[in-house]
Every structure is written in structure tokens, then in C-alpha cells.
Amino acid sequence: MPDFQTWANAQQRRFEDVLRRLLPQPDMAPQRLHAAMRYAVLDGGKRVRPLLAFAAGELVNADIARVNIAAAAVELIHAYSLVHDDMPCMDNDVLRRGKPTCHVEYDEATALLVGDSLQCLAFQLMAEHRLNDDPACQLAMIKLLATASGSRGMAGGQAIDLASVGKQLTVPELEFMHIHKTGALIRAAVLLGAHCGNALDQAQLDRLDHFGKCVGLAFQVVDDVLDSEADTATLGKTAGKDAEHDKPTYVTLLGVQAARKMAAELHREALDALSGFGEGARRLRELADFIVLRKF
Ligand code: GRG
DSSP states (O other), X not given: OOOHHHHHHHHHHHHHHHHHHHSOOTTSSSHHHHHHHHHHHSSOSOOHHXXXXXXXXXXXXXXXXXXXXXXXXXXXXXXXXXXXXXXXXXXXXXXETTEEXXXXXXXXXXXXXXXXXXXXXXXXXXXXXXXXXXHHHHHHHHHHHHHHHSXXXXXXXXXXXXXXXXXXXXXXXXXXXXXXXXXXXXXXXXXXXXHTSSOXXXXXXHHHHHHHHHHHHHHHHHHXXXXXXXOHHHHTSOTTHHHHTTOOOHHHHHOHHHHHHHHHHHHHHHHHHTGGGGGGGHHHHHHHHHHHHOOO
């Protein structure tokens, strides 16, 4: 069996072709919007959420063609959120994935429409491709992604984030924000991958969901540490933005050492949640390691 890095690189390359195929082609009208959508999605990003979906899919022997669609839907939602987050009305950033942000490369109105269109495409794909033999399960998957993305999930977390600038949050309040803003989509990626294959019982699904919750939060804690310690070139996005924007983070609330300790505890809890799954969960375990130990 290939080591984690070899597996991840192969999945990332394969998935890039999937996205190229699923996105509207650049010669299709309206060409500029389609070119901008492709600019925002292709050639960049760690693809952590798709990798989680592929790893969960491996656990349940899922048909890879089905997981491709679920993973693409999640990544399109993620890409839309980055495009909107970077706009002047939100984080106002100029660098994303090592290149100019979408509104800088194109313009603000185009960036707004790119986000809108990527979000619609995500749900279009989930509605037009078979993801599970049971139509009721497929409908539940669409609902799961919608809930994770909307006001009770990522968008809601972003609203709390915007409202918290300059405020002193408690650790539970910060956790609530990040479980929604960052965690909800990561959690959805794991469950959607798992729903593409052999059915798990409710207790197994709950354990996978707990894994997703832990790695989702750990991802954010590590993101805060990296924002305070890594440089812009390594991250491919502007470093030090949280302090500059006076945003509460795990680092400002707890300090770097305690934030690292929290990430390590979440890592342990994530691995514990997988303990009953055996060798089939190997890639999920490796992804938990990657999320906590990553340097970018
Ligand atoms: C605009 C509705 C709306 C939501 C925005 C995801 C998000 C919410 C904002 C992004 C800003 C940010 C720094 C979020 C915290 C961590 C995070 C999600 C980082 C970006 O994800 P990565 O590291 O990015 O997976 P890549 O580029 O690797 O895909």
C-alpha cells in the first residue's frame, strides 16, 4: 500500500482532472465568468476536504465515481467561501493559494458571481449524479451539505467571525464560531464520503462524525498557530492577518503553547473515535496526522 504522501499526491492529481471536467469549460458563454470560476478552483489548495471524503469512501468501499462528485461538491463550496471571504466587504485580501484573489484578478462583481455559481454548481452536481442507491440517503446527503454550508453552518460561523472583530471572546465562544465556520464543512466531507459506500450503522456514523468534528476544530487551531508563526510565502495567503484585524484566535486567547496542546488533544480524540474501524480507516488516521502536523 502506498505511503500517505504518495496516496495524497495521486488523489490530488486525479481530483484536479475531475474538477477540470466538472467545471464549465472556459469557451462556454459567459466565458469570463467561467474562466473566473476555474481560476478560483483549479491549480491550488491542499484539497484537505476532498481527501477526507476519499479516505472515508475507502473505509466503506465506495465507488470512486460517486465520491468524486461528493468531494467536488464540498470543494466547490469551500472555493466559493474563499472567494467571498477575500472580498473587500469581508476579509479584503489580495493573495490566495499563492496567486491574486479572484476579485483582484477579475473584479468584485465577477467574484461575487463566481461564489454564487460555484455554490449552485455544487448542489447541481449532487442532484444530477447518483451518489447512493437509496434516493432517500442521497436527499439526506444534499441536506447535509446545505446545512453545513448555510446559516447554521459555515456562513453562520462567518457571520459570528465578522461580528467578533475587536471583541474578547471566551474559548467556548471561539470554539462555537470555528465549529461552524471551518468545522462544519470538514465534518460534512467525512460523512458525505462515507455515505457513498456500504451503509454504516448509526453508532459508526456517530464515531465518524465525532472524528470530523475533532479534525475540523484541530484544523482551525493549527490554522491560528500557522497564521501567527508561518510566513506568507509558505502559506500562499497573507500571514499575520488575525492580529492585524484584531481577531480573537486560539493563539491570542491561549498562547501558542496551549493552542498546540489543544491541537494535540483534538488529534488524540480524533484517533480514538476511529479505534473500532481497523485498517480501513488508515487514510483517515493519516489525514488527522497531516492536519495537525502540517506546516502550511
Ligand atoms: C464567505 C460564507 C463565507 C464563508 C467563509 C472558510 C471561510 C468562511 C473563510 C476562510 C478564511 C479562513 C482563514 C478560514 C479559516 C481556515 C480555513 C478554512 C482556511 C482555508 O482552508 P484551507 O487551508 O485552504 O483548506 P486551501 O487553499 O488549502 O483549500
